[in-house]
Every structure is written in C-alpha cells, then in structure tokens.
Amino acid sequence: MKPAGNKEGREPGWASGLKKLYDSVVDEPLPDTFKDLLSRLDDADK
C-alpha cells in the first residue's frame, strides 16, 4: 500500500507516530510547576 499523504481523508503510514508523539506528552506526569501555578490562581482570587 502506498502512502496517501496528499489524499484527503487517508492517512500516511507514519500518521500513528504523530498520535504517539502527542499521547506520550499527554501521558507524562504533570510537573510540579503546574500544580504550583494552579494554587497561585486561587491565591489571586482572595
């Protein structure tokens, strides 16, 4: 099967790699910097 890179609606063979890239970041544990930032949002509301 040839890659269908330029055909709308069909994905080339590497396309699943793009999802893996994305999902690998989604699955990372959230760094503490974000938890800190989220708690600072509360402080800002006082």
Next chain:
Amino acid sequence: MSKDRSGNAAGDTSASFKRELTEVIPHLRAFARGLCGRADMADDLVQETLLKAWAARERFEPGTSMRAWTFVILRNAYLTDMRRNRFRGEYDETVAERILTAPADQEEPVHLADLHRALLTLPAERREALLLVGAGGFSYEEAAQICQCAVGTIKSRVGRARAALSAMIEDGSIPQRSSNDDPAHHAILNELDEVSAAGRKTVRS
C-alpha cells in the same frame, strides 16, 4: 478539590472552570510540544496560556470545549512569541521519542524524534493544522475554529503537511539530529514574516 470560601455561585463557577482547566493541561502540553519542539519552551507557553485563560475565564462558555478554547489561547500566544522572539525552532529529543513507530504498510519504521523534527520544518500554519487534526483528534471543523480560518483551508493545510512529511520520510531528507538544526531553523525563520502578517489579522479577536 477547592471549595470556594464564600460558597457563592461565582466561586463554584471558578472552581469548575479550574477543574476543567486542570484537565486540559496535558493536552496543552502535547500541542505546545508539537509546535515548539522543546519541552521547556512548550511548558512556558502552557503556563502563559493557563494564566491568560484564568484571566479571561468569564468569557468561557460552560458546556463548550475547554480544550478548543484553551488551544486558541495557546496558539495565539505561540504566534505572538514567534514574532517577538524570532522563535528559534530548537529541538530537544525526549526519551519517549527515541522509540520507533512502525507504519502499517511497507515503509521503513520512523523514529518519533525524526518525525517531530520533520514536523518542525513545516510552516507553522501547516504544523498546527496537522497537530490538531492528526495528533489531537480535532475534526476539520474544530481545527478551523481554533485557527480562525475556513474548513477548506484547514483541509488543504493538513493535506500539504502530510504530503511534505511523507516526501521527507520517503526520500530521507529529514533534518539530522543536531543542535544546529539548520533546515528546521531556516524554515521557521523564513516563515516568520508570512505568519506575522497572517497573525496580525487573526490574533486579536
């Protein structure tokens, strides 16, 4: 779970907004990483996005997609940063990207890191379109709303991005692993004026 001290309706809204905002952080990080290529810069961008989203929370309509809403903010922040800093397009390979992804057909397996580097050589508008549709799972319609353009434009950008990546993978012209990533660097610099012109029209909405 934070309960608002006063227990009023505005506090409940804020708490539920914050809960939703927290839930989309991993997705914002993934989108930003795809756009930037560098984990530290991507996380800075996400932090900026969270602060802007929080400041603008009264404009969020409950029941609509928090992910789409925050992606618009992140995208605009990214374009602004690109214009301001002449975004360098540096790339840091992460451990997760050192794995191979095996295509479904007869192609050679592709390193995720190579794929990401190839992605970074694309013009920003094609890169973001492909990320939204091909990685984030947004429909063409949703991606068009996020990028503030026509659905047909998104389809065309995704198609061109796919074709460009396929061509790079097929003929082995993916930029080499190096901190002096010249092809990616120059591609990004060259697109800046174009993006800058387009951005001025769309960023302020």
